[in-house]
Amino acid sequence: MQESDYIWHKAELYGGEGEARERRLSVDEEDGSSSLVVEFLTDWGRPAGVHHADTEWYVLEGEMNYGGTVFTAGGYLQAPKGVVADWIKFTKGTRVLHFREYGDAGYDAGAERWSTCRDDEQVTTEQTTDRDFDPVPTAGPMPGLVIKYLHIDAVSGFYTRLVRANEGWADHRLAHNPCYEEAYQTSGLMTYNFGTISEGSYFFRPARIKHGHFVSLDGGAVWLLRSDGELTNWYTYNEWVRWGGDAVNYGKAEHWTKSTFDLATRPTWRTEHDLKILNNSVEFQLSQGCKAEPYVPWGFGVDHSAEGFDMSRYTAADNVLTPGPTSELQIFPDAPEPIISSLPVRSKSHGDWDGDGM
Known part of the structure; x- marks a missing residue:
């Protein structure tokens, strides 16, 4: 499909401050897995916490600030569910690909790492245009x-x-x-x-x-x-x-x-x-x-x-x-x-x- 064919919905981003909308490229209604294009209509951010799903962000245009590190177009972040993620902010007008796998949109601000997480599961970040x-x-x-x-x-x-x-x-x-x-x-x-x-x-x-x-x-x-x-x-x-x-x-x-x-x-x-x-x-x-x-x-x-x-x-x-x-x-x-x-x-x-x- 072509992204522009799809309608906008209010973004399902819990625990944050600001306004965003999303296009739902595909959704698994049984386990919550989603592939989305998100556009931030204002500056938006939320504090450190734990995602209910394996979560990915990829910046198409604009700016993502993760824990004080700024990423521009090509910026990438992956946070396994249950692993503590640092605070994150997006500037107004930023467009991202947002993926949630094996879980819903839930987010627990201030939560601790789940005991079920493997030792090797950690947050991954990269400015992909650097290599x-x-x-x-x-x-x-x-x-x-x-x-x-x-x-x-x-x-x-x-x-x-x-x-x-x-x-x-x-x-x-x-x-x-x-x-x-x-x-x-x-x-x-x-x-x-x-x-x-x-x-x-x-x-x-x-x-x-x-x-x-x-x-x-x-x-x-x-x-x-x-x-x-x-x-x-x-x-x-x-x-x-x-x-x-x-x-x-x-x-x-x-x-x-x-x-x-x-x-x-x-x-x-x-x-x-x-x-x-x-x-x-x-x-x-x-x-x-x-x-x-x-x-x-x-x-x-x-x-x-x-x-x-x-x-x-x-x-x-x-x-x-x-x-x-x-x-x-x-x-x-x-x-x-x-x-x-x-x-x-x-x-x-x-x-x-x-x-x-x-």
């Missing part, structure tokens, strides 16, 4: 992706990081993961299988939902990305979905079937620049000895749903698979397949979706 991005450990689909790790939980593996996709970085495949991912784009421009993503774009994607066909455009793009466990990418290409049924009181035929291939926009919405970069990703994969085929726009070439299995053999879900494991496939032999998702979770996309990626 450079690091190359990712492996190149992935192609070189050009760099990161800054901001916080990693030593037990759960939950992490927050900044990710920059340099201009010209792409991935022609789809990925799904064993953990959830959420991200907010702080700058830049990209396209992917659900359309265009620009500054202020956000997604929350549960585990195993596939995503991809990324193309980083002019100037590259930067995301603040969070995940509730160690991230592993399981890749799919030549992807397809086909569905059908027997009509009762509509349409021109009793039995019908369609695939996402049938939904494709023709001519493609992908630009020549997009297609060139996506095929650069293919060429890099081939140079590394990986299995890859030239990328063609969605709805062109072969409808893989028509060749994906032999319908004459279909009696159960486990006997429609076509053989052909590769050495690359054997890296994660027990990994589950993706879960079907037709649109991003909580989506109100500025882009157009035409079945690409499904």
